[in-house]
Amino acid sequence: MAVSHRHIRARIAPLPAAISTLALAAGLLCAPTPWSPAHAQAQPPLQTGDAALQAQIETRAKAAEARLIAWRRDIHQHPELGNYETRTAKLVADHLKKLGMEVKTGVAKTGVVGLLKGGKPGPVVALRADMDALPVKERVDVPFASKAKGKYLGKEVDVMHACGHDTHVAILMATAEVLAGMKDQLPGSVKFIFQPAEESPADFEPDGTNIWGAKQMVAEGVLDNPKVDAIFGLHVSSGIESGKLAWRSGPAMAAADQFWIDVKGRQTHGARPWGGIDPIVVSSQIVLGLQTIQSRQVNAMLEPSVITVGTIHGGNRMNIVPEKVEMMGTVRTYDEGMKKDIHARMKRTTESIAASSGAEATFRVVELYNATINQPALTEKMAPTLKRVAGDGNWMLAPKATASEDFSFYQEKVPGLFFNLGVTPKGTDVTKAASNHSPEFYVDEPALINGVRALSNLTVDYMTMAQR
Numbered sequence: 489m490a491v492s493h494r495h496i497r498a499r500i501a502p503l504p505a506a507i508s509t510l511a512l513a514a515g516l517l518c519a520p521t522p523w524s525p526a527h528a529q530a531q532p533p534l535q536t537g538d539a540a541l542q543a544q545i546e547t548r549a550k551a552a553e554a555r556l557i558a559w560r561r562d563i564h565q566h567p568e569l570g571n572y573e574t575r576t577a578k579l580v581a582d583h584l585k586k587l588g589m590e591v592k593t594g595v596a597k598t599g600v601v602g603l604l605k606g607g608k609p610g611p612v613v614a615l616r617a618d619m620d621a622l623p624v625k626e627r628v629d630v631p632f633a634s635k636a637k638g639k640y641l642g643k644e645v646d647v648m649h650a651c652g653h654d655t656h657v658a659i660l661m662a663t664a665e666v667l668a669g670m671k672d673q674l675p676g677s678v679k680f681i682f683q684p685a686e687e688s689p690a691d692f693e694p695d696g697t698n699i700w701g702a703k704q705m706v707a708e709g710v711l712d713n714p715k716v717d718a719i720f721g722l723h724v725s726s727g728i729e730s731g732k733l734a735w736r737s738g739p740a741m742a743a744a745d746q747f748w749i750d751v752k753g754r755q756t757h758g759a760r761p762w763g764g765i766d767p768i769v770v771s772s773q774i775v776l777g778l779q780t781i782q783s784r785q786v787n788a789m790l791e792p793s794v795i796t797v798g799t800i801h802g803g804n805r806m807n808i809v810p811e812k813v814e815m816m817g818t819v820r821t822y823d824e825g826m827k828k829d830i831h832a833r834m835k836r837t838t839e840s841i842a843a844s845s846g847a848e849a850t851f852r853v854v855e856l857y858n859a860t861i862n863q864p865a866l867t868e869k870m871a872p873t874l875k876r877v878a879g880d881g882n883w884m885l886a887p888k889a890t891a892s893e894d895f896s897f898y899q900e901k902v903p904g905l906f907f908n909l910g911v912t913p914k915g916t917d918v919t920k921a922a923s924n925h926s927p928e929f930y931v932d933e934p935a936l937i938n939g940v941r942a943l944s945n946l947t948v949d950y951m952t953m954a955q956r
């Protein structure tokens with residue numbers, strides 16, 4: 489059942505009384521979701537790390553919950569596009585300064601980095617939230633719905649936090665509050681990374697020649713001084729029931745590349761196609777030819793892959809065979825070697841099909857985002873923490889996602905673990921819930937405290953385990 493607007497209005501609880509903290513903290517025994525019921529096994533609670541610090545996190549997270557939700561609503565109502573997150577960045581920087589941190593602003597344009605120095609020596613853990621919104625007109629009926637406008641590629645657009653990055657910022661602000669409150673007892677330091685433009689900047693079409701977001705932050709040294717030992721991040725997901733945690737070891741989200749194909753034929757009268765070379769028919773053959781790469785050429789047992797032609801432009805009149813056709817699309821892969829192999833096959837397929845008709849075609853591809861790969865050793869080490877935080881029956885093995893994340897650029901440099909937090913209200917069919925990027929993307933706010941609990945516990949457990 490899709491969530492109707494009326495239902496959504498009814499679910500917005502007044503602040504803060506109706507927030508069902510206890511139900512979440514206790515770990516809801518949810519029905520298995522269509523995602524991976526076989527893996528959502530009940531397990532005995534696993535003890536990792538320092539129980540006293542863990543108990544403190546619970547108390548402090550509950551105390552911060554009302555502010556967490558108020559921040560989320562405020563940021564939701566004032567979304568900003570990639571590299572224009574100035575209001576959000578100020579909110580974050582002011583908060584981190586108030587917590588007594590060293591704060592750097594203007595990192596990778598609008599990014600903010602706070603350093604919390606623990607009272608005892610130990611590792612440096614980085615936690616990351618992305619801050620940008622999308623050019624989407626909100627259709628969710630909540631009192632804090634966005635009416636914001638922004639400029640996207642030079643045009644005025646409606647702006648919405650349709651990917652839930654508002655919740656990521658609020659969750660990390662609350663996590664900062666939790667950990668700052670216990671900093672004297674922390675055996676290590678925490679770097680809070682608030683990153684711009686995860687979805688790419690609002691002011692140019694990404695073509696691989698520029699860098700932005702996570703890649704830019706890494707280039708500006710966010711993982712150095714002090715050197716980060718491990719990084720954690722999360723993403724809210726409509727495909728998972730509210731409050732549940734999901735993750736997987738190894739490749740978790742796909743690499744995303746963009747390609748361009750130009751097909752040059754010879755223009756002629758549409759009634760006499762033999763007088764020219766028809767780039768529309770050639771392009772049609774190329775579109776179909778590209779689909780045989782995954783289905784007939786690469787090893788289907790190794791990793792999945794997707795090739796999508798997203799645009800095709802050519803011609804301006806029904807009875808003219810045009811001179812050229814331009815196409816653009818995306819490739820999604822999980823394995824570096826397979827990615828390069830697919831690119832080579834796409835080039836060969838494109839050029840050979842064009843040549844067979846006497847046309848000429850060029851193929852160009854740029855790599856935009858790498859695959860998000862959770863380091864197996866770190867994932868194995870921290871899984872007991874995530875299971876304990878989620879509670880029995882409230883976690884699962886995430887399937888691979890074909891969406892991409894620039895969190896991958898941190899993971900390329902340091903061990904990293906990226907996990908999902910479910911935000912679709914209990915009782916709603918997650919397969920029918922409006923997905924991230926939809927104008928109807930809806931966040932069940934009582935889920936958010938589990939994000940704070942997860943990030944805080946991952947940090948503290950990682951530090952305490954490093955002491956042994």
Ligand SMILES: [Zn+2]
Nearest residue numbers: 651687924925
């Ligand atoms: Zn997104």
Ligand SMILES: [Zn+2]
Nearest residue numbers: 651653686723
């Ligand atoms: Zn996102």
